[in-house]
Amino acid sequence: MTRFSDKKIRARNASAWLVPDGDNRTDHRLRGDMRRFADDDEVDIVIVGCGAGGATLMQRLARAGWSVVALDAGPFWDPDADWVSDEAASHRLYWTEPRVITGDDPVPLGSNNSGRGVGGSMVHYAGYTPRFHPSDFETASLDGVGADWPISYQDLKPYYEAIEEELPVSGQDWPWGDPHSYRYSPHPVSGNGEIFLRGAAAIGLNARVGPVAIANGRFGNRPHCIYRGFCLQGCKVNAKASPLITHVPDALAQGAEIRANCMVSSIEVGDNGLAKGVTYFTGGVEHFQRARMVAVAGYSIETPRLLLLSASKRFPDGLCNDEGQVGHYIMVQGAPQTAGRFAQEIRMFKAPPPEVSSEQYYETDPTKDYKRGFSIQTVSPLPITWAEHVAAQGHWGEVLREYMRDYVHWSTLGALCEFLPRYRNSVTLADEKDRHGLPVARFSYSQSDNDTALMKAAQRVMEDILKGAGAEEVMTIDRFAHLVGGCRMAASPSDGVVDATQRSFAVPNLYITDGSVLPTQGSANPALTIMALAARCADHLIAGSRRGLRPELIRQ
Amino acid sequence: MPFRPPDARAITPGGKGRFPGFDVLDGVEHWDDVTAGVVLARLDPQPDISFFTAAEQATAEALFDQLLGQEAEPKVPVLELVDRRLALGQTDGWRYEEMPEDSAAWQQTLAALDMDAKAFHDKRFHELSWSQQGTLVQAVHDAEVWHSLPGSQVWSLWTRYASTAFYSHPWAWNEIGFGGPAYPRGYKALGVDKREGWEVADHHSVDPVTFAGRVERAKRRHANTTGAMHQSPQGKR
Numbered sequence: 001m002t003r004f005s006d007k008k009i010r011a012r013n014a015s016a017w018l019v020p021d022g023d024n025r026t027d028h029r030l031r032g033d034m035r036r037f038a039d040d041d042e043v044d045i046v047i048v049g050c051g052a053g054g055a056t057l058m059q060r061l062a063r064a065g066w067s068v069v070a071l072d073a074g075p076f077w078d079p080d081a082d083w084v085s086d087e088a089a090s091h092r093l094y095w096t097e098p099r100v101i102t103g104d105d106p107v108p109l110g111s112n113n114s115g116r117g118v119g120g121s122m123v124h125y126a127g128y129t130p131r132f133h134p135s136d137f138e139t140a141s142l143d144g145v146g147a148d149w150p151i152s153y154q155d156l157k158p159y160y161e162a163i164e165e166e167l168p169v170s171g172q173d174w175p176w177g178d179p180h181s182y183r184y185s186p187h188p189v190s191g192n193g194e195i196f197l198r199g200a201a202a203i204g205l206n207a208r209v210g211p212v213a214i215a216n217g218r219f220g221n222r223p224h225c226i227y228r229g230f231c232l233q234g235c236k237v238n239a240k241a242s243p244l245i246t247h248v249p250d251a252l253a254q255g256a257e258i259r260a261n262c263m264v265s266s267i268e269v270g271d272n273g274l275a276k277g278v279t280y281f282t283g284g285v286e287h288f289q290r291a292r293m294v295a296v297a298g299y300s301i302e303t304p305r306l307l308l309l310s311a312s313k314r315f316p317d318g319l320c321n322d323e324g325q326v327g328h329y330i331m332v333q334g335a336p337q338t339a340g341r342f343a344q345e346i347r348m349f350k351a352p353p354p355e356v357s358s359e360q361y362y363e364t365d366p367t368k369d370y371k372r373g374f375s376i377q378t379v380s381p382l383p384i385t386w387a388e389h390v391a392a393q394g395h396w397g398e399v400l401r402e403y404m405r406d407y408v409h410w411s412t413l414g415a416l417c418e419f420l421p422r423y424r425n426s427v428t429l430a431d432e433k434d435r436h437g438l439p440v441a442r443f444s445y446s447q448s449d450n451d452t453a454l455m456k457a458a459q460r461v462m463e464d465i466l467k468g469a470g471a472e473e474v475m476t477i478d479r480f481a482h483l484v485g486g487c488r489m490a491a492s493p494s495d496g497v498v499d500a501t502q503r504s505f506a507v508p509n510l511y512i513t514d515g516s517v518l519p520t521q522g523s524a525n526p527a528l529t530i531m532a533l534a535a536r537c538a539d540h541l542i543a544g545s546r547r548g549l550r551p552e553l554i555r556q
Numbered sequence: 557m558p559f560r561p562p563d564a565r566a567i568t569p570g571g572k573g574r575f576p577g578f579d580v581l582d583g584v585e586h587w588d589d590v591t592a593g594v595v596l597a598r599l600d601p602q603p604d605i606s607f608f609t610a611a612e613q614a615t616a617e618a619l620f621d622q623l624l625g626q627e628a629e630p631k632v633p634v635l636e637l638v639d640r641r642l643a644l645g646q647t648d649g650w651r652y653e654e655m656p657e658d659s660a661a662w663q664q665t666l667a668a669l670d671m672d673a674k675a676f677h678d679k680r681f682h683e684l685s686w687s688q689q690g691t692l693v694q695a696v697h698d699a700e701v702w703h704s705l706p707g708s709q710v711w712s713l714w715t716r717y718a719s720t721a722f723y724s725h726p727w728a729w730n731e732i733g734f735g736g737p738a739y740p741r742g743y744k745a746l747g748v749d750k751r752e753g754w755e756v757a758d759h760h761s762v763d764p765v766t767f768a769g770r771v772e773r774a775k776r777r778h779a780n781t782t783g784a785m786h787q788s789p790q791g792k793r
Binding site: 079080082083084085086087091094095096097098099100101102106108109111114121130131181188189190191194195226227228229230236237341342344345346347349350351360382383384386387388391394396398399400401402404405406407408409442443475 | 562569572574587588590591594595602622623624625628646647648649650651652653654657691693697715716719720721722723724729731732733734735736737738739740741742743744745747748749750751755757758763768770771772773775777778781782
């Protein structure tokens with residue numbers, strides 16, 4: 001029984017119908033039959049990185065008849081064979097090539113903010129897919145902090161709607177930002193979600209179930225969620241959305257090629273000032289893929305790193321870096337996590353970590369001494385992550401074990417605080433080299449006073465919620481989550497790396513289509529916005545000069 | 557079953573736990589094969605130590621016992637699990653700029669811990685009493701700078717590796733009532749105080765002391781061992 005027709009969605013993106021409906025989660029034949037280009041073929045576009053931004057762009061352009069090659073540094077995942085219901089053995093999902101972190105508040109990388117392989121970080125994100133608020137696009141004008149985007153919420157809105165349908169997203173009607181509804185009704189909540197709803201009601205806070213990119217029901221051939229709680233380890237069920245199942249299958253069916261395990265080392269620019277392709281390593285051997293256009297979608301650390309690695313005579317400080325903008329204004333969200341102890345059993349490891357959220361404190365509150373705000377969401381750490389939370393209180397040895405033995409009694413909330421963009425928060429190249437001989441990224445982060453004030457405010461609200469629900473003890477760990485910025489979108493080259501269409505100011509056929517273009521981040525999880533931006537960029541490319549389009553490839 | 561001798565059901569580290577009879581390994585037949593492979597490998601006889609030198613091995617083993625409060629058998633083989641990880645170069649993919657890369661950082665900090673033992677007690681770290689060891693470890697936790705490394709970053713390195721090894725082991729899951737791998741079975745009984753048929757309730761009858769009382773007891777014992785005032789929450793980031 002279908003409540004509504006998916007026909008229109010299928011007509012523009014058939015991915016959910018291209019994954020198998022049996023016990024296998026991957027159509028190996030679709031991958032085996034994938035169209036293949038030679039390095040010497042000048043393809044319409046080569047895309048670096050196959051995550052939220054790269055895969056979405058690839059699917060749209062392949063549909064429009066473009067010849068597309070997407071390169072990813074990591075594997076072409078097979079959820080059946082490569083992913084496990086296990087925390088420690090899921091490390092391979094993260095970017096584990098060396099990186100150096102520094103600054104006043106160094107940000108550990110890995111599970112929270114770095115992906116690897118086809119599907120990108122969305123393979124192991126929680127699954128929250130909130131939109132940004134209209135105010136996020138003009139924080140400088142409204143609040144005197146952050147930056148104004150060269151586009152508005154209205155420019156992105158149709159793409160939010162399209163991507164929400166394609167993931168698809170489940171949740172209650174959304175009252176914050178630009179109020180909207182979701183196609184799928186909210187999921188049932190587990191103990192952890194119940195506690196949030198109970199505590200929110202007790203203190204008069206509005207909290208809602210959703211929005212999560214897990215269909216509450218079947219979607220195409222993708223089965224219903226089984227509530228196993230391992231969203232952050234890669235969804236073996238095919239229930240939680242990631243580009244690996246939401247955009248890659250359709251892209252392959254439309255003739256795109258994905259080359260996994262290919263580490264791009266530089267973008268080559270010709271004497272005419274145009275990009276002519278990318279150099280990459282695979283199997284230890286260097287290759288060069290020719291292309292009429294290049295899109296970089298390696299995320300906030302690898303995208304700036306690649307531009308800096310692509311320095312040349314014309315661009316001595318790094319490609320597109322004449323104005324010293326590449327690698328700057330990187331943002332993380334402050335993500336304090338507060339847990340409460342209850343006499344009853346919560347067993348927060350059951351059901352997806354993303355369940356209930358609130359954006360009541362998202363916007364600037366004029367009565368407070370800080371600008372912008374934060375959101376609050378359920379999180380549900382598995383044992384290793386939970387041990388980190390307990391150890392952060394200073395507990396070790398016997399005390400750590402005693403707290404850990406009490407795991408089933410704890411409920412956990414996480415906040416996302418809107419940290420403001422700062423020039424000094426940056427990616428540069430370190431002296432250390434990776435195994436390809438390429439300098440690794442050095443990522444420096446320092447919080448501003450506003451950032452720190454938001455962390456404290458969010459912690460207080462989470463403590464109030466948990467105590468309102470009856471917690472006898474609360475404990476908090478200060479963490480960070482997500483990464484955006486580093487090659488931001490701006491109205492002029494002195495303020496950013498790409499223009500409103502995500503085309504680089506410096507090289508007319510070079511685009512950046514990932515989270516690094518975000519000028520501000522709100523307190524929303526960024527995945528949906530990154531996909532929506534990539535879809536918008538694709539529309540611009542398809543409608544534009546068509547310089548890269550081969551007419552004979554246009555499908556009827 | 558091949559992965560478990562007949563007398564080895566519902567094992568918990570040091571025989572401690574609050575879920576009597578609960579054994580995540582009872583569910584192995586419900587796990588997917590790939591997950592079962594990686595989890596059960598942690599129960600295999602561990603290969604010989606290959607990263608740590610003999611001298612480092614003795615110090616590391618005593619340090620891991622301290623960090624995880626493993627005083628009695630059966631013990632989760634933390635030393636072996638960390639050794640294998642370091643031998644394979646499985647890092648978290650980042651390091652603090654002030655710290656050497658992980659393998660060098662381990663070698664350096666284990667040597668430094670031994671130097672502390674020598675300086676204070678004229679013995680190797682592993683030769684010290686449980687309480688003497690605990691005091692030295694607590695001092696690292698409390699130190700701003702320790703042997704010219706940032707104390708908090710040394711602590712982060714130690715606890716990240718130790719906790720990841722310990723809480724990846726099915727015996728630790730038995731101890732804390734965690735259901736372990738959940739694919740393709742999933743969960744059906746969601747909600748406060750709801751349990752699947754195979755889950756075991758926290759057994760207050762075994763240890764009727766309240767949570768607050770138990771934690772207080774552990775903190776007192778810990779403080780007596782290490783001579784440290786216990787840190788208040790938020791004391792450490």
